[in-house]
Amino acid sequence: VRVTTAAQAAARDAAAISAGTPSYSLMHRAGTSAAHAILAHVAEVRSAGAVVFCGGGNNGGDGWVVAGELARAGC
Secondary structure: OOOOOHHHHHHHHHHHHHOOOOHHHHHHHHHHHHHHHHHHHOOOHHHHOOOOOOOOOOHHHHHHHHHHHHHHOOO
């Protein structure tokens, strides 16, 4: 698993946006991928539910996508 710092992640986002990837697409990919990882690794999340917390900055949109994906999966 690769881990980046917040500054590295922001730089990668900025580079992708500069190259033509819409920020909404990045948000959707990040949120969907996170939700799928949660569903794959936390078996009880479908029956127990989940609470999504988001930090400062632009994380709210990613969290919104995570919450929506989990809800569609039955959480």
